[in-house]
Amino acid sequence: MDNLPREIIVNILSRLPIKPLIRCKSVCKSFLNLTRDPYLINTHLNHASSHNEENPTLILHTTTISYSFNQFRSHLYYATQTPTNSFSCEQIHFISPLNINEFRVLGSCNGLLFLLHPTIDGRVSVINPSTRKLIEIPNLMAGKSSVGMGIGFSPKSNEYKVVKVFDWSALYVYSLSKGIWREVGAPSFKISGDLKSNVCVNGVVHWASDSPSNSIVCFNVADEVFDVIPYPAGGLRQGGFSLAVFSGCLGVIEYEENNCIDIWVMKDYNVRESWTRSFTINLKNQFWWDCKDVQVLCVQKNGEILMRYRNQELWFYDPKNMIFRKPSIFGFPHSFEAVCHVGSLVSPSDEDISKPKSMKTK
Template sequence: MVMSIESSSSSSSSSNQKQQKTTDDPTLLQEIVVEILSRLPVESLLRCTSVCKSWYSLISDPHFVKSHLNLSKSNSLYAHHRLIYSTVPKINLKSCNLYHLLYPVGSVNSVELDYPMKHPRKSVWVVGSCNGLVCVAIEEDALFIWNPSTRRSSRLLYCGRKAQPGCYVLYGFGYEEAGGDYKVVEISCVFKDRAKYCTTVRVYSLKRGNWKKIGAFPHGIPLDDSGKFANGALHWAASKDFGSTYSWMVVSLDLASETYGEVLQPVYGEGDKDLTLGALGESLCVLCNYRGSRAELWVMKVYGVRDSWTKLVSIPYLTDPGRDQFSVPFVISKDGKMLLLFGSKLIVYDSKNSSSSVIQNVDECLEACTVVESLVSPDAPNRPWR
């Protein structure tokens, strides 16, 4: 019995010593703190910077910013994702929690956003989003890179484009991973007459802080307002012909080499159809609307490999849609729920039971994009968010 008590006492003492050692280990404590903080939403992290100097330094560190971004992007429940959309008329931006849109319980709350240069009579255009940064155009004249989570923004220098009749402007926004640089592409198109046109393409580097001209758009003119970012390149649907011989092709612009290419399309089915180019997560996709019948979503599983195009889902039109069509989905959840537009209404389509439901109490919207919360700085890609 004495031996048993002594053994128990010795074991308890050893356990206490180990626990004390763990508690006193500053490296382990730091790792636990980092693990907890990296899973918090940005709003909470901004408050945490006031706790102490060490937390301020930690949360401002580029390695922490990257780790937090990766964890937020990989969250399967979209806990750190939002949908930002422009309302009708196109003079306001609102935001909704992405999870609450996919799995609504009652009415969905939307928040009006205080974006840069907000004006009650100036239209706003969401060019695109990447890693928590959003590119916003105001009246095609002012461009901003904006982080809606930290509320910081950076206005781009004017590119020097001169206004002229018959000119319209398109943009694209994406990330060059190899160089750690965010880039904005501007394509200005000028029609001379029905058969003649010219294009000027400029690229803005957030890292360098300037614009530069590159070669003209090589395949006719782009048809999309905004370039679709996937696999390190921006993509536009484009056409050289606008009469009875109308053609549709996908033109890519690699952001690292700043060179153009063409992405071969899938073999679509027969029938009268409208094609819409998009990006779903990291993949390029095309939505094929067969008027009044169905919409088929094609996704390129392996970038640049034509045979990897896969028809992911066919969405039926339950009633005569009139002029309304489905948009490219903004997101597809693991259980098959798709968030997309039908005309100007946000809907959730459940691919498992082929049912659609309109999201209530959300304004009609013209365009939208998903945005992940991040601490990435809009001032320069490798500069701390502060």
């Protein structure tokens, strides 16, 4: 390996799944340093993101009560799809500097998970579950509730930021690379208040909006300005909806009152006419199901839709043949929440968050 050009080594390592890539850190000091190289980090992330629809990785979150200590304890798990379309589950062990036992997962961005600790005045943290690196974000306005949160990455500024909106009257941004909170002004739009309904696309964090209606509130991470994106022409029905990302495009999952789920995708970003109803999940034949109990997780490359049902089961849906299929699962917790995730080497701390360096040969 020492005789290979650095570009070839990076090309090989960037195609590895995240777990064997993490193990490369233990091979030698040069490999350890290489896994910290921003060029490899970005190359691996781009490759993993482009192939995630073939074999999606899920992060599962569950909270149980410890009766001996009379307290709640949250856990994270990796759920990976096998070549036989079954799922295996592995717990993620990490240590929080503040020994925080309970948390919620509010989102995933480029391998980083955004966690909310509801029992400690809304404190938040960011963790890469693959590398186990975690940072606690300094508390802000303790005791005051947030109506919107999110984590976003801007390719323009190459920066990760955490966003908090308070009572529609103030917005604060925390830069992971600079390590400070800053107030950037108040939005003139109302966010729905569902803290988990946020996604980052094209360097912009999005939330569902109550006002103006039929629109999505968005915050540009690089320019730090608010805007709105309209829903499809004619608006959405009254059954409820959530936001998602499909193949790098902004998506809306619409829950209709007739027990159907429509998946809308904005093919061209911020172009209202590009909204397309790409899939419809008809639950009428699943006579015991209610669409409100279904969470659409992702659309796979083969066209099948992966869903979570009632916090307890995973299902595939083939929209072409309108067939539901339940995969075999191993080691799953009894009840869980789920978020689609891309394993990466991205660090939540500023030690590895910098602009990609040019490749240098030996």
